[in-house]
Amino acid sequence: MKKIASVLFIVLTALALKAQQPVKWTTSAKALKDNKFEIRLTAKISEGWYIYSQYMAANGPIPTSISYEKNPQVEALGKAMEVGVLRQKYDSTFGMEIKVFLGQVEFVQQVAVKGNLPVILDGEVMYMGCNAEVCMPPQVEKFKITLK
Amino acid sequence: MRNSFRLVKRAFLMMCLGFFIIPVYGQQRMKIGQKAPQIQVRTWLKGVPVKEFATGKVYVIEFWATWCKPCIELMPELSDLARKYKGKVEVIGINILDHSPEAKIAAFVINMGDKMEYSVALDDGTMRENWFLPSGSRGIPVSFVIDQRGSVAWYGNNGLEEAVAKVVKGESVTSFTDEANPSTPGITEYLFMPESESILKASEKLNAYIRNKEYKKVLLMYERLSNDSAQVARGVFSLYFEALINENPQQAFTVYKNLIQQKDRWQYWISWIVVHKMNLDKEFYLLAKALLEPASVDRAWSGQTLVREGLPEAYYRLGEKSQAVILLQKWIDELKQIEGGEMLVKTAESRLKTYNENL
Numbered sequence: 001m002k003k004i005a006s007v008l009f010i011v012l013t014a015l016a017l018k019a020q021q022p023v024k025w026t027t028s029a030k031a032l033k034d035n036k037f038e039i040r041l042t043a044k045i046s047e048g049w050y051i052y053s054q055y056m057a058a059n060g061p062i063p064t065s066i067s068y069e070k071n072p073q074v075e076a077l078g079k080a081m082e083v084g085v086l087r088q089k090y091d092s093t094f095g096m097e098i099k100v101f102l103g104q105v106e107f108v109q110q111v112a113v114k115g116n117l118p119v120i121l122d123g124e125v126m127y128m129g130c131n132a133e134v135c136m137p138p139q140v141e142k143f144k145i146t147l148k
Numbered sequence: 149m150r151n152s153f154r155l156v157k158r159a160f161l162m163m164c165l166g167f168f169i170i171p172v173y174g175q176q177r178m179k180i181g182q183k184a185p186q187i188q189v190r191t192w193l194k195g196v197p198v199k200e201f202a203t204g205k206v207y208v209i210e211f212w213a214t215w216c217k218p219c220i221e222l223m224p225e226l227s228d229l230a231r232k233y234k235g236k237v238e239v240i241g242i243n244i245l246d247h248s249p250e251a252k253i254a255a256f257v258i259n260m261g262d263k264m265e266y267s268v269a270l271d272d273g274t275m276r277e278n279w280f281l282p283s284g285s286r287g288i289p290v291s292f293v294i295d296q297r298g299s300v301a302w303y304g305n306n307g308l309e310e311a312v313a314k315v316v317k318g319e320s321v322t323s324f325t326d327e328a329n330p331s332t333p334g335i336t337e338y339l340f341m342p343e344s345e346s347i348l349k350a351s352e353k354l355n356a357y358i359r360n361k362e363y364k365k366v367l368l369m370y371e372r373l374s375n376d377s378a379q380v381a382r383g384v385f386s387l388y389f390e391a392l393i394n395e396n397p398q399q400a401f402t403v404y405k406n407l408i409q410q411k412d413r414w415q416y417w418i419s420w421i422v423v424h425k426m427n428l429d430k431e432f433y434l435l436a437k438a439l440l441e442p443a444s445v446d447r448a449w450s451g452q453t454l455v456r457e458g459l460p461e462a463y464y465r466l467g468e469k470s471q472a473v474i475l476l477q478k479w480i481d482e483l484k485q486i487e488g489g490e491m492l493v494k495t496a497e498s499r500l501k502t503y504n505e506n507l
Contacts, residue, residue, distance in 0.1 A: 061215045093220045128215065134287035134305050135216040137245040 022046040022136070023129045027143045032110070036077070037147045041066065041107040041125055048131045053082055053099035054107070060094035061128060062138045066107055068123040073115045074147070080109040111147070118148035177446065178282035178303065180321070184294045185278040189242065191250065193257050195267025198240060206237045206301075206315050207294040208308065211280055213246040214256050219289040227265040229312060236316055239266035244276045244288070273379045281413075293321070347383035354387040366391035386417050393425060401432060408439055411446075415439060420454045423461035430466065437462040453492060456482075457499065469507050476500045 024044045029037050045051060056063045066080055084105030091098040113119050121144070128138040187198055187209075201207055210226055212219035223241070230239040241264065243253055250270060257268050283290055283303050291308045295301040295315050302311035302321040311321045350373055357365045370388040374381040381388075393400040404422060407415045419436045422428065438444060440459040449455050456479040464472035476496060483493045 061217065091217070093217050130217060130287070133218050134285070134289065135213075135218060136287040137213070138215070138247075 022049040022131070023051055023127065025125065025141050025143070027145050029145050029147055031147075035113050037111050037113060039109045039111060039121070039145055041080070041109075041143065043101070043105050043107075043127070045101065045103055045105070045129065047103075049129050050087075050100040050102045050131070051105070051127050051129045053086065053101065054080065055082075056099055057096050060091070060096050060098065061130075061135075062126070064107070064125065064127040066109065066123060066125045068121060071119070071121060073113055073119045074121050075112045075114075077110040077112055080107040082106070083108055113147055118146050121145045121147060177284055178279070178300060180300055180302065182300050184292070184298055184300050186274075187240075188272065188274040188278075189269035190272035191270045193243075193254050193268045193270060194264070195240070197269075198238065198267065201294050201298040203298065204296050206233070206296060206312065207292075208237060208239045208312060209275075209279065209292040209294065210239065210241045211244050211275070211288045211290050212241055213243060213288060214248050214253060215246070216288050220260075222289050223260060224263045225309070227263055229309060230266040233312065233316060237312060241266060241268045242271050242275050242279075243268070244271040244280055346377065346380045350380055350384050351387055354384055354391075358387060358390055361394070363391035363395040367395060385414050386421060389414075389418050390421055393421065393428070397428060397432075401429065404432065404435060408435060416446075416449055416452070416454045416458070419462075420458050423458050423465060426465070428465075433462050433465040437466065457496060460503070461499075464503060469503055473500065473503045473507070476503060 022045065026042045026044075028040045028042070030040075032038055043051060052061050052063050054064045054066070068074065068076060082101070082105055084101045085103065086099055086101060088097060088099045090096070107125070111121070122142070123145075124140050124142045126138055126140045129136050184201060184207075187200065198207070208226070208229065210222070212223070214220075226239050226241065229237065246253060248256075253270060257264055279292060280288075280290065283292070285303075285305060287305075290303065290305055292303040293301045293308070293311050293315050296318070301315045302308075304311075314321050350369070354366050354369060357363070357369070366387060370381060370384065370391070373384065389400060389403065392403065404418055406412075407418055416439075419439055422432050422436050425432075436458065440455050440462060442450065445455055457476065460472040460475040460479070463469070463475065477500060480493055480496045480500065483496065
């Protein structure tokens with residue numbers, strides 16, 4: 001079965017120009033061995049802004065979360081890894097450990113695919129971005145990735 | 149025929165995108181000096197409920213959420229402000245855009261103790277609609293200062309203390325807020341509203357009806373939604389209009405005219421639907437054209453696709469095709485200068501091609 005790396009698009013989340021968004025997302029997918037793929041969701045974060053890790057306790061800022069639409073052909077293997085420079089510290093505002101990313105972070109997820117290719121995987125990432133003065137309300141970016 | 153299909157498809161795509169992302173799109177910008185919108189909340193968690201702004205008193209309305217670090221960090225300063233100007237200034241913290249249960253928010257307020265020594269209330273969606281969205285703020289915290297006459301004296305993300313000091317002395321505050329946030333489309337595209345799930349569910353169903361041209365079903369469902377939740381119904385208003393314009397264009401015209409008269413936040417969105425529908429009464433396109441002309445368009449909207457592509461479309465429908473070409477070409481030239489504008493350039497260019505073919 002021929003597998004080629006595929007890079008697809010993230011559904012644009014606003015009619016307004018994206019240039020105004022402090023966090024921009026792109027997706028890519030790479031074929032691995034044994035019908036496995038690696039999906040990357042990359043967040044480019046403007047200077048002065050940060051977003052939160054997926055791995056934080058409740059009762060604080062809302063952690064980033066990634067979810068996929070149910071697809072019998074695709075199985076997510078574990079939770080997404082985070083590749084970026086993690087800043088972790090105790091935050092007295094929330095009374096808990098806080099993990100944030102500045103600049104850029106990649107959420108790397110392995111998936112196993114059954115049946116014929118290509119397969120389309122729909123999903124969404126929910127995240128919130130802040131700078132020293134304001135926080136954007138949690139928002140959702142929808143994405144669509146073709147695995148082929 | 150192919151062209152018309154493409155247009156419908158494009159309008160539909162824009163609508164779908166809008167519904168996933170912009171349950172409530174931008175509205176008129178709040179102006180310094182305007183009468184402050186009313187205060188309406190779900191519950192008061194702390195302090196004496198304020199139903200209206202008393203003459204002679206200054207109010208600070210502050211929007212916050214439990215997930216917002218800068219908001220929490222600001223609370224002790226707000227408490228200091230409330231203590232410093234006790235009797236003259238009333239500080240009210242309004243919790244918005246927070247998915248936490250009410251009990252959890254109430255516990256948060258109790259735990260904050262004297263770090264939150266001012267009145268606190270929970271938004272029912274009204275404050276978000278009438279205050280937060282028109283502020284065009286990128287996020288929270290955002291504060292509003294209401295002067296002794298009940299007018300908006302200042303709003304913004306920083307500079308609250310200086311603004312309050314001036315307003316208390318009866319001085320006006322330079323409207324630097326406007327300059328600090330030039331023509332932003334507002335926060336609306338980021339919103340993750342408490343009702344967004346219901347809106348999304350309803351729009352999926354309504355979209356399916358529209359795809360099957362079952363407009364009567366859309367109108368019936370909209371009526372039901374309006375009875376159940378005004379907020380959800382507002383969120384799907386453009387789908388209702390899409391059905392109405394097909395089912396009863398005359399009534400749709402009255403609705404459209406009223407929207408424009410009331411400067412309703414949907415007016416630009418609905419205009420997009422109007423200008424992309426063929427063979428409507430000329431009056432529809434004339435209304436759209438008048439609304440979308442640069443001289444009359446709201447400043448916050450002047451750089452938006454809905455407006456910049458809507459106006460040439462209105463000209464095109466009215467048969468003024470060369471003007472349509474000029475306007476659309478100008479927009480394309482501007483888009484080419486902007487990072488990330490490639491997709492918009494592509495769609496606009498394909499439309500321009502149609503204009504040129506029909507010149």
